[in-house]
Amino acid sequence: xxxxxxxxxxxxxxxxxxxxxxxxxxxxxxxxxxxxxxxxxxxxxxxxxxxxxxxxxxxxxxxxxxxxxxxxxxxxxxxxxxxxxxxxxxxxxxxxxxxxxxxxxxxxxxxxxxxxxx
Amino acid sequence: xxxxxxxxxxxxxxxxxxxxxxxxxxxxxxxxxxxxxxxxxxxxxxxxxxxxxxxxxxxxxxxxxxxxxxxxxxxxxxxxxxxxxxxxxxxxxxxxxxxxxxxxxxxxxxxxxxxxxxxxxxxxxxxxxxxxxxxxxxxxxxxxxxxxxxxxxxxxxxxxxxxxxxxxxxxxxxxxxxxxxxxxxxxxxxxxxxxxxxxxxxxxxxxxxxxxxxxxxxxxxxxxxxxxxxxxxxxxxxxxxxxxxxxxxxxxxxxxxxxxxxxxxxxxxxxxxxxxxxxxxxxxxxxxxxxxxxxxxxxxxxxxxxxxxxxxxxxxxxxxxxxxxxxxxxxxxxxxxxxxxxxxxxxxxxxxxxxxxxxxxxxxxxxxxxxxxxxxxxxxxxxxxxxxxxxxxxxxxxxxxxx
Numbered sequence: 001x002x003x004x005x006x007x008x009x010x011x012x013x014x015x016x017x018x019x020x021x022x023x024x025x026x027x028x029x030x031x032x033x034x035x036x037x038x039x040x041x042x043x044x045x046x047x048x049x050x051x052x053x054x055x056x057x058x059x060x061x062x063x064x065x066x067x068x069x070x071x072x073x074x075x076x077x078x079x080x081x082x083x084x085x086x087x088x089x090x091x092x093x094x095x096x097x098x099x100x101x102x103x104x105x106x107x108x109x110x111x112x113x114x115x116x117x118x
Numbered sequence: 119x120x121x122x123x124x125x126x127x128x129x130x131x132x133x134x135x136x137x138x139x140x141x142x143x144x145x146x147x148x149x150x151x152x153x154x155x156x157x158x159x160x161x162x163x164x165x166x167x168x169x170x171x172x173x174x175x176x177x178x179x180x181x182x183x184x185x186x187x188x189x190x191x192x193x194x195x196x197x198x199x200x201x202x203x204x205x206x207x208x209x210x211x212x213x214x215x216x217x218x219x220x221x222x223x224x225x226x227x228x229x230x231x232x233x234x235x236x237x238x239x240x241x242x243x244x245x246x247x248x249x250x251x252x253x254x255x256x257x258x259x260x261x262x263x264x265x266x267x268x269x270x271x272x273x274x275x276x277x278x279x280x281x282x283x284x285x286x287x288x289x290x291x292x293x294x295x296x297x298x299x300x301x302x303x304x305x306x307x308x309x310x311x312x313x314x315x316x317x318x319x320x321x322x323x324x325x326x327x328x329x330x331x332x333x334x335x336x337x338x339x340x341x342x343x344x345x346x347x348x349x350x351x352x353x354x355x356x357x358x359x360x361x362x363x364x365x366x367x368x369x370x371x372x373x374x375x376x377x378x379x380x381x382x383x384x385x386x387x388x389x390x391x392x393x394x395x396x397x398x399x400x401x402x403x404x405x406x407x408x409x410x411x412x413x414x415x416x417x418x419x420x421x422x423x424x425x426x427x428x429x430x431x432x433x434x435x436x437x438x439x440x441x442x443x444x445x446x447x448x449x450x451x452x453x454x455x456x457x458x459x460x461x462x463x464x465x466x467x468x469x470x471x472x473x474x475x476x477x478x479x480x481x482x483x484x485x486x487x488x489x490x491x492x493x494x495x496x497x498x499x500x501x502x503x504x505x506x507x508x509x510x511x512x513x514x515x516x517x518x519x520x521x
Contacts, residue, residue, distance in 0.1 A: 002281045087281075087283070088281040088282065088283040089231075089233060089280045089281050089282045089283065090282075090283050090287075090291075092280075093233065109280075111279055111280045111281065113279075
């Protein structure tokens with residue numbers, strides 16, 4: 001078994017989704033979550049609030065500073081993620097395809113370092 | 119030290135390396151461990167072989183497996199523990215049953231996984247399955263050696279880190295997973311047919327590529343590009359006996375002794391091309407197979423038909439190499455001046471056949487000083503002695519002061 005993060009990427013400044021589409025994406029995502037749980041692949045997952053709600057904490061030589069906003073100043077921001085558990089990359093990619101359809105955003109698949117503990 | 123001739127060991131290495139690595143990857147679950155184990159086993163072979171064992175591949179696999187077990191017992195890395203567990207598990211497993219039992223096909227699909235960069239797929243397959251060294255792959259690709267080395271290292275790391283599986287894809291996945299495999303087999307055959315360094319024809323590579331292409335075509339009889347690739351390889355291979363003259367010199371298609379061609383392979387290739395034509399869903403490999411079917415049909419090539427097929431190929435695959443090959447057909451149909459103008463737009467840095475083709479066209483136009491310069495350019499780029507000798511011979515007749 002291997003663990004993968006399926007990260008949902010949303011582009012900042014992209015045209016806002018209609019309320020109706022948002023509701024559809026939520027409903028589809030709930031369904032995928034149930035599927036992941038039923039298949040025993042679910043570890044954790046959730047949606048994140050927009051990047052402007054983020055705070056970055058840095059500790060340099062014992063001094064802590066906090067800055068408002070996300071760490072990376074890029075257009076692409078993490079909108080949410082799943083952590084799933086499956087046998088290999090092909091299974092993870094198959095889940096990622098379903099997740100991308102459900103949440104209507106691109107999904108990046110990243111393997112975790114090491115094997116998951118039970 | 120072995121009394122076994124080194125040249126034979128090299129031949130065995132070429133023939134068996136890919137097969138052995140593929141099997142060891144299945145046994146150990148790790149590409150780097152598999153390569154190390156196979157290299158260890160060949161090192162033992164150098165010491166021990168006085169005569170060739172009846173089945174060298176089986177000897178290498180058994181020895182590699184035993185060496186791997188010894189090595190894994192001494193090590194305690196994560197990969198080593200995983201491989202040990204896999205070996206133990208497999209001792210109790212019945213033989214796996216599936217559409218393809220060939221470890222090499224399994225490894226090809228792993229190496230050609232869509233999660234790997236396209237350039238890395240071919241480099242990795244040529245390294246692991248054909249046992250090609252990095253410089254040979256670099257020349258086949260026309261890119262620097264460090265680039266190839268880096269692609270291979272990165273691809274192997276991703277296969278391990280992301281757990282890219284070691285299996286033949288299911289029926290539903292095959293249409294997406296097949297094209298990169300076809301590309302790899304095509305390049306493997308080409309490397310064998312016009313080996314970029316040393317001996318011109320490395321028969322073993324060609325036979326391996328044909329064997330794997332046959333297996334693919336049998337596995338996927340409805341994938342017409344797989345049939346097209348097999349036909350292309352067979353029709354090219356059929357002409358091999360006539361490709362070199364008595365002194366080992368290169369003989370051009372028009373000058374080849376057609377009685378030396380392999381009629382059985384030609385018949386098989388033509389039959390495949392006819393099956394593809396009946397289906398009428400042309401793709402790049404099927405068209406190239408059709409071109410070679412024309413070349414091997416009758417006493418002389420029907421060039422207008424070849425050019426029509428190249429036009430069709432160019433529409434699907436507008437690459438510089440297709441443009442170069444099409445220009446040769448243009449020269450036969452419309453004359454060398456038109457073909458030369460076509461070549462003006464072709465850029466293929468480092469590829470000797472571009473200046474060599476220009477040189478031939480310039481000779482036919484009587485522009486000998488320019489031809490001599492183009493031959494010199496080609497001679498500087500060419501990778502095999504056989505082709506260099508061929509180009510020097512053609513260059514020689516032009517050895518007169520430049521105007």
